Amino acid sequence: MSERLDELVTQKITAAPTDPCLWWRGDWWSCGAFGEMIEESEKNLRESGFSVGQRLALLLPNSPILLASCIAAWRLGGSVVPVNPQLRSSSLRDYLRKVDVFGAIVSEEEAGLASELDRVGIPASSASLNDAAPPIEGGKGEPDDTSEIAVLFQTAGVSGNPKAVPITHRGILAILSSILELVPAINEDDVILNAIPNYHSLGFVVGGALPLAFGMPQVTLPSFMPPKTALAAIRSAEVTIIPAVPMMLSVLLGGERSASPLSRLKMVFYGGGKLTPGVAERAREFFGVELLEGYGLTEASSVLAVTPDESATKPGSSGRILPCFDAQVRDEEGNALPFGAEGRLWIRGEPLAKGYYRSPEISAERFKDGWFDAQDIVRIDEEGYITIVSPAVDVITVGGVSVYPAEIEAVLREHPDVEDAAVIGVTGGIKGESIRAFVVLSEGAGMRPRDLISYCRTKLPNYKVPRSIEFLPELPKNSLGNVMKKELRGV
Secondary structure, three states: OOOOHHHHHHHHHHHOOOOEEEEEOOEEEEHHHHHHHHHHHHHHHHHHOOOOOOEEEEEOOOOHHHHHHHHHHHHOOOEEEEOOOOOOOHHHHHHHHHHOOOEEEEEHHHHHHHHHHHHOOOOEEEEOOOOOOOOOOOOOOOOOOOOOEEEEEEEOOOOOOOEEEEEEHHHHHHHHHHHHHHOOOOOOOOOEEEOOOOOOHHHHHHHHHHHHHOOOOEEEOOOOOOHHHHHHHHHHOOOOEEEEOHHHHHHHHOOOOOOOOOOOOOEEEEOOOOOOHHHHHHHHHHHOOOEEEEEOOHHHOOOOEEOOOHHHOOOOOOOEEOOOEEEEEEOOOOOEOOOOOOEEEEEEEOOOOOOOOOOHHHHHHHEEOOEEEEEEEEEEOOOOEEEEEEOOOOOEEEOOEEEOHHHHHHHHHHOOOEEEEEEEEEEOOOOEEEEEEEEEEOOOOOOOHHHHHHHHHOOOOHHHOOOEEEEOOOOOEOOOOOEOHHHHOOO
């Protein structure tokens, strides 16, 4: 098998030019039609001066132009930098400058953004989502001395400061091959939904790259909103596999009041956070299939673990670690711990980034001797199943003792009157931090904060019990469904 994504995709679309490749806005595009779009995109980028080792920013929703631009850039030996097109701030400009992009492509609906970037010295062009990548005038950017990098993903990580994570062609292909090895039910007859934003590593790798690289048709949606439109596309194109994040499933469930058959659907794979018990139950009923949980890190090319099938589901687990990774659980001194012990996750393997892009000092803090310190607190059993005790970014120190909000949130969500919950640490007091919870009650629930605190006392040690609880109509979440705890700290 080829070690480059562009070569593998080219082989697939050339071998079967009349086969369906992309479902877009109600119509199937053939492999041949998509191949022509790639060739025109490559021609335009080459004539613009884009070449080996340069980086092309893509501020686009999921679309044919985004996918074609990726493959065209790879054919020319460059890499792509997918970025959320909704970002509007100096941080966006700073990030694009930091990554030193050749130029940027935006949707014609965002032509004002292209002009804005041009004014600050970042060459940009706009085009229809149905068209090939346009020429970019004035492209620049110091090239890298390698063509191995396929994509640079943006991540904030535990520091909160945006960093670029360079992922290689071989890394993504190792992930994809491992997924197919661990989940044998996925095959070339499947139709995969590509609706998770492709600026997110999970959406890019599983929704976009997987079907292209292995010759599976994909249903490309610029958004999973509105949900009725997304569900209509899923039915019309006979989607068999839905990769999702929790928010996406919640939105889709709100698109219809009653379930109607999704005739060919056989798998819903989700990652990027935990489902609330209520959403999980409704999703199983609505979709008529088991929900297979996964876990990943941007630094690990998006996916680190998946649940192989319904029969292999383990309560509390986020799936089995892919065969392309080695994983260890270590204590704070760096000593490896036995199976079942709780500690920090360290990983290594082909898909792992070698460091943050052009950031040697920050890289040295996390990447050591071929291993990466994920900083998540986890348990791994003898079969390789991983349980997330607490994400790295979420630790509260109470009286010198580490408290992991995920544990408290899980207890709160177990209450029948609780729909969702988030826990933060509040600075102040003799113990350093106190625990504060924000709770979304189920419809019609008549709970009081003190009732829920009393409930927590029956489930948790005293030092883990929230000292205050505030009810909210909903939790603030980003486009991927992750709770924005920074906003909660201002409540």
